[in-house]
Amino acid sequence: MESKFVQLRKYLAEAMDLLYVYELLSWDQQTNMPPEAAETRGQLSGTVERLYHLRVSSPELGQLLEDLKSEVENLDPDSDDARLYKVTLREYERRTKVPPEFVTELAETIGVAYSAWERAKSENNFPHFQPYLEKIVSLQRNFANFFVPYDHIYDPLLAIYEPGIKTLEVKEIFNALRPQQVELIRQIDSMPQVDDKPLHQYFDPQKQWEFGVEVITKFGYDWKSGRQDQAPHPFTVGLGHGDVRITTRIIPDYIGSALFSTMHECGHALYDMGIDLSLERTLLAGVKSLAVHESQSRMWENLVGRSLPFWQYFYPRLQKTFPGKLDDVSLDAFYKGINKVEPSLIRVEADEATYNLHIMLRMELEIALIEGSLEVKDLPEAWNLRMKEYLGLKPENDKEGVLQDVHWAHGYFGYFSTYALGNLISLQLWECINKDIPDLDDQFKRGEFGALLAWLREKVHRHGAKFDAQELVQRITGSKIDSAPYMRYLRNKYQDIYGF
C-alpha cells in the first residue's frame, strides 16, 4: 500500500502540472501570441484554470486530507509533510468555501470591468468605471463573508495573496512606517537635488540587453534552466524544475528600465530556481508568499543593484559598453543618479524612498471600501487627498491617479500590501546576511555574488512555500515583519547621497 502522503503527492503532481501549463499560456500570451488569438487563448486558459480548480477542490482530495489528519498530528510541524498538509488544506478550504456560481459571477464581472477600466483610463473618465468597481467591491465583500468568522473583513482578501498575516498586523506595521517615510522625504526635499540626466540618453537596445545578461549571469541566473524575453510589463514565470523564465522591458532613451527590471525579475527567478527538488510538483513549490517573493526581487534590484559596491565593479564595464555616453560621469554621480528621490504620481516609476507610500495609500483605500466607510464615488477625492498628504502631489487627472493600476479592475483586492511588505522583509534579511557575511561589500566590488546566493538558497529559496512570510522572517531574524531595518537603510543611504 502506498502511504497516504505518497498518494497526496501523486494527486498534487497533476494539479501542479496544470498550474505550470496555465503559466506557460500566460507567458506565451505576453511574449509571442498573435493578436487574433485573444479569444481562443481565453478559452484555453479558462479550461486549464477550471481543471486546476476541480483538482484542488475535489471530494477525492478532501477525503485524502481527512484521512491524513490524525497522521499529521504526530509529525514535526516543520517537516515537509506537515507543511504540505497545511498548505494543501488551506488551498482546498479556500476553493471549497466559495460556491461555483460566485466564481462565475466574479469572473464575468471582471471580464466587463476590465474593458470598462481600459476605456475609463484612456478617456480619463472615472464615472464610467464607477458602477463596475462598485460591483467588484460588493463581490469582494461577499467573498470575504464566505470565510466568516474573521477578525477583520479584509483578512480573507489579504489571505489570498499573503496567508498567515492579518489586516491589523499590516496596519500596525504601516502606521509605524508612514510618518517616518513622509518625514524622510521632507528632509530629502530640503536638500539640493541630484542629477540623473546622464541616464536619459540613447543607449543601444541590444547592448542594454547584453549588459543585463552579463549582470544576472554573475548573480547566478542559470541560462540552461531559463531564458529572457521582452514584454511590455516585465514578469517572471516558473514552469517547474528547469524552466524559470524572465522578461524585461528596454527603453532606448533610458538606461534604468531594462537594467533594474532585469535584476528585479532575476531576483524572483533565483527564488524559483532554488526550491528544493523534493518539493517539486507539490503546492510547496507553487503557492509562495508574494511578500517573500518580492523581498527577493527588491533585494537584487535595490540592495545589490543600486549599491555602491556593485557599481564599483560594474560601472567601468557599463562605461565601456556604451562608449561616449558616460565617459564624463563619475561613479559617484552615476550612483547618485540611479538613487535620485523624487515624489511622483505613478507607482511603478517610484523610487525606494517613496514607493511604500503609494502602497499604503492603496491599502488604506481598499480597507475603507471593503469596510464600507468609503464609497466608490468618493474614491478619486480620497485618493487625491492622500496623494497630497503623503507625497505632496496632486494628480492632474484620474489617469495619473486612481485609474493608473489594473489591479482593482482585475479584482485583486488584498494584493498591493505584499509589495511594501517585501521591501521591509528584504532589509530584515539583509541585516542578517551582513552579519553572516561581513565582507559582502568587498565581494560585490570583485563582482562576486555567490555567497549571497548561497545564503538565500539555504535560508529562503529551498523552502519554497513551506513557511508563511511571518514564520520565515521569524525563523531567520528572530522577529516578525518590522519596518525598523528598512528605515535605518533609507536614512543611512539618503543621508549619504543627499548630505542632510
Place this chain on the structure above:
Amino acid sequence: MESKFVQLRKYLAEAMDLLYVYELLSWDQQTNMPPEAAETRGQLSGTVERLYHLRVSSPELGQLLEDLKSEVENLDPDSDDARLYKVTLREYERRTKVPPEFVTELAETIGVAYSAWERAKSENNFPHFQPYLEKIVSLQRNFANFFVPYDHIYDPLLAIYEPGIKTLEVKEIFNALRPQQVELIRQIDSMPQVDDKPLHQYFDPQKQWEFGVEVITKFGYDWKSGRQDQAPHPFTVGLGHGDVRITTRIIPDYIGSALFSTMHECGHALYDMGIDLSLERTLLAGVKSLAVHESQSRMWENLVGRSLPFWQYFYPRLQKTFPGKLDDVSLDAFYKGINKVEPSLIRVEADEATYNLHIMLRMELEIALIEGSLEVKDLPEAWNLRMKEYLGLKPENDKEGVLQDVHWAHGYFGYFSTYALGNLISLQLWECINKDIPDLDDQFKRGEFGALLAWLREKVHRHGAKFDAQELVQRITGSKIDSAPYMRYLRNKYQDIYGF
C-alpha cells in the same frame, strides 16, 4: 433541453482546448524551452495528453455517442454533424482501447527520448539513442496490440495519422511507384547535370527571412493569426482559431533551405487557417489527414514554389534582395538549379524526384521494426543498405543516416508514408486545379495566388477533418490515391530540365 449535438460540441470543446495546449507545449519545446526543462516538460505534456485522452475516452462521451446513434442514421452522411459523429466515434474507439497508464508512459518516454535524440545526433552517437528507441518501438508494438484483430500489426499505427487506409494499400501504391522513380533517376543521371552552385553562396540570413516573409504574405499567410520562428526541424502548429504558427530553418550558405521550408510550412498553415469556423473546437478542426495536409505543403513548396511562372514573378525580386549574388545567373539557370536532381542522404533536402524513395526506405524499416524482423541495434546497417540500393549512396555517419529525423524520437511510427502520399495527392489535385483555373500560370507570373488559395479553401481547407484522404481525393478527382499524375508531372518536368 439542449440537443445532443450541442452537448457533444460543448463536451469536445474542452478536449480540443487540451489538444491545443499540448501543441503549444510542443511548439515551445522546439523553439524556446531551456535544456534543463526536458524532464519537467515530459511530465507536463504527459499530463495534458492524459487529460485529453480521458476526455475523448470517457464513459460520458461513450453514452453521448450511443444516444446519437439513431439520430445520425437519419442525417445526410456528408453533413457536419454526421461527420463529427463519425470522426469522434473513431477517436473514442481508438482511445478506449488504450489504457491511460500506457498513454502517460509513452508521453513521458518521448519527453526524455527527444533530448536523447538531440544529443545523439549532435554527437553522432546512435548507441546513446538506442535504448530510448528500443523502448519506443516496444511501446509502439504494445500500442498496436491493443487493436487486435488487425490485417497487419502496422495498421493501427498508420491509422493514427492516416485513418481509412491500410498498410497493404500503401504498400501497393509504393510498390508501383518505386521502380518508376528509380528508373527516372537513372535516366536523369545519364544526362549532363545542371548547375546549382549559385544557390550555395552566402545569403544574409536576415534578408533570407524577409524574402520568405514576402513570398508567403503573397500566398495569403495571415500574420495577425500566426507567427514564424526558427527551429532546427521546421514544423507548423495549429493552436486554434487565430493562432497557426510556422517555423523555418535558415542556412546562411544556401538559399534553398529557408526559402522552400518557409513555403512548405506556409502550405500547412493555410490549410489550418482555412478551416470553417463552424468546425472550431470540434475534432473536425483538429484530427486531419496528414497526407492531405502534406499535399498542401508540397503543393505550395513544389508545384508553386519550384515552378517557372512563380519565378518569372519573384526572380527579379530575389536578385534585387541579394545584390551581387545572382546578377549573372539567368532565370532559366536559376530555375534549373532549384530543380536539380541529385540523390542525397538527407530527406528534408531531397528533391522531388528522389524524395519518395527516402519515405519508402523509412516505412519499410518501420514495418520491419514493428513486425520484429529487425532489431533497433541493427537499424543503422539496415538503413545504410537500403540507402545504397535506392539512391546509390552510403552515409558517412549516423547523423546523416538513421539519426537525421526527429519522428522516431517523437514516437511517430506510421507517419512517414503520409509525406509520399501527400506528394501523390498534390498532383491529383493540381490536375483538377489547372482544369478549373486555366490561366493559373499567368496569375503566378503576375504574383497572384488568390484564385489558387480560394480553390483550395473551397475544396479542401474548409472541410478540416470531415473527410479521410481517400474520400476527399475521390470527391474532388473522381478516383482514389494514385501515383500516375505524380509520375506524369515528374517525367514532363525533368524531360524539360534535363532534355532526355
